[in-house]
Amino acid sequence: MKPTLPQGTRDFSAEVVRKRNYIFSTIRTVFELYGFQPLETPAMENLDTLMGKYGEEGDKLIFKILNNGLDNPAKHAQAKDDFEKILQGKNTKELTERALRYDLTIPFARYVATNYGQLTLPFKRYQIQPVWRADRPQKGRYREFYQCDADIVGSNSLLNEVELTNIYYTVFKRLGIDVEIRINSRKILAALAELCGGADKMMHITVAIDKLDKIGMEKVKEELSQRGLNAAQITTIENYLLIEGNNEEKLSALKKLLGHLDTGKKGIEEIEYIFNYLPSSFSNGYLDELTTDFTLARGLNYYTGIIFEVKAKGVKIGSIGGGGRYDDLTGLFGVPNVPGVGISFGVDRIYDVMEELKRFPGEVQIGTKVLFFNLGEAESKVAFSLMQQLRDKGVAAEIFHENSKFDKQFKYADKKGIPYAVIIGSKELQQENCVLKDLSKGEQWILNQQELLKYNF
Template identity: 75%
Template sequence: MSKPGLPQGTRDFSAATVRKRNYIFQTIKQVFELYGFQPLETPAMENLDTLMGKYGEEGDKLIFKILNNGLDNPAKREQAITDLQKILEGKNTKGITERALRYDLTIPFARYVAMNYGQLTMPFKRYQIQPVWRADRPQKGRYREFYQCDADVVGSNSLLNEVELTNIYATVFQQLGIPVEIRINSRKILAALAEVCGGADKMIDITVAIDKLDKIGIEKVKEELTQRGLNDEQINIIEKYLLISGDSDERLTQLEALIGKNDIGQKGLAEIKHVLSNCQLSTNNAQLIPDFTLARGLNYYTGIIFEVKAINVQMGSIGGGGRYDDLTGLFGVPNVPGVGISFGVDRIYDVMEELQLFPETVQIGSKVLFFNLGDAESKIAFSLLQQLRSAGIAGELFHEQSKFDKQFKYAEKKNIPFAIIIGSKEMENGTCVVKDLLKGTQEEMVQVDLVSYFAVGR
């Protein structure tokens, strides 16, 4: 029998890891709820035509397709062979695959809105915390199965939404203790850059190349732009654009000099100025920065776009999003504006591990361990344990009578902070010994006081 293993880019999570991840999930969820968002869940798989063509040329290549059922049916086998040849040629065929694992949460959300549009209260604000799958090359902070936490608003053109989403980012990362840069740009500015470089048809070529700047550097970006058919003059304009620097005001001045006469560029500048002037971040943990190299590779963005990076940590973005007006038009419901953000939980986890930001209390599951000192003693211990559980205090009774050393080691390995000991003497007196394993102290008390003792938040 071969040694068991996991598919590349996936992971098992131990209890310790799950508790830390749940701490992140709960922090994000509480902030979403604080801003009036409501939860939504969608299926793990979608129809293939729901997903294809929505993420750009690069994104479509990373969609995990699911084989149809019944391909071993002799009646379908001959057709399946023909269809498989089409798949090998890079084409899609319903004879082989009609469904795929979701690539993100935004397109399924747009599909949901289109299907339920008449029943939703607009603007509709939802959050979603579920796994997604991408056939990407696994590396640090990049997995094939990972969770996203999204918050989106549809049915509103107001830039108040962009301001609030910026503040959600700042609030969450303040509560998690991660210092971050929240970088913003506007796809309208990128559209203006394309027009300055010769036409709107250049925009996809330009944004796909610019989106790789952090990974491959400016010289490789210029090479890719050449391969995509841009001439030297156009590439020089893009290089000037990518070299814009300084504080926020200086960057805006340089940008205005480069594309400010363009109508759509003026609209993009106004959007960025509005967000910068109206975001009163209630934390010193987050910096809001206009970054005109920010492109976001997804084609559906139309306005403000976001990217969040942890400061002083070698890690890619830990959050991103933007405005995607008329995304539901892809599903037959046009003219529904929307904007949303996403948190990359797996990368956030890695950052918090590196910076040692998880509270020690995150690892506490059971609060008390009753020692097992015999049948009569454990019967009393179990009754008291059930009283504690009824009061919402988690605990365990050691599964068998064993030496003290073994039971203490069990508590230590499971990070259980209190041990409760009831021996023959305590049985007679109706008392118990409570040991605080973190402080190394102990006290004796009557058994009936146990619930009130732990109910005060020890």
């Protein structure tokens, strides 16, 4: 039988892994530059930690793990009943007590709540790990994929939002991707709900306008009507969504619509703070990439302040980053009133954007830099010794595994993208030198062995 992969999972070749590692390394370097510390949490969490944190639909997508010991015959009858409960969407500790993590945010909140007394606040962490969703696999949607998050907890300061905005700008500049960083505030959306009848309208409004890009204005208005909003309220929301112009013009229009409400005024002040606080070193072109987007809602209910979304310019793809302010996520675990703000990078989409725009540097694919040809036992012993000395100097090198024809060894170097070959035959062995070939340029030199060890590969 031909072996297959589980649906929604992928193998990554060396070429893909190197490109993905380039993205991870770039992001990780910037996180460290801004004072964030690495954190890793287990692949599995207790089921109670995850259930009820992602809404009804999210709970259905959590991968549950069966308990050990189900092969005990005495448990078979009970296990059958437990399976029936699981199929009905219920849970039973006799069958499953753990699950694969659904995202990095809830495990992080659990970590903070567990270790709150020992943390140096504000606590700045980044996390790059795989997560799992029992989702229906389709193009661009997988059951196993990486998330890449940075969060700051224990501080209400909007300086954190400024820092995270700068992190987005810096990372995508280093990756060579032109982006639009969109910001809004959930306080502005809360003020809109207040203007349209009260806080109980907030969920209906945000869920509907979050779909604006996908379904268009008329369908959004239909959905708002179906959710119980009247014609006047829908007109108010439409006027809000139609605000346009540059950032200053949009904020001016928003002040006229919502500025008389305390919540709206606070949300507008938050956005103005970020624009006014950006360092002058980023001013040249930076403000062109940062834009207010009042249609931005982000569906997750735990966001309470500034929210972010990043889109790549010049490609038709969804957001490649997003996040926002949340002020009581750890309250889910008995540690209330711990403010936080975080962002996430969509690594799979970033990879697709970089492939489409051809932004990966050529040197990303170079693993081994030097291949020593194998031309006999005595020759290979000398080659092996030189190879080890190059490795000690940090040069990635290997020797061909057997004495073979030149053509076979050249083909190996070509297929692996190795840029240099070192050839030591009987003549070179006698003269204690070697032939160094630059395979990309088709040039070669004769060097003595000490010169080879000093060569700048």
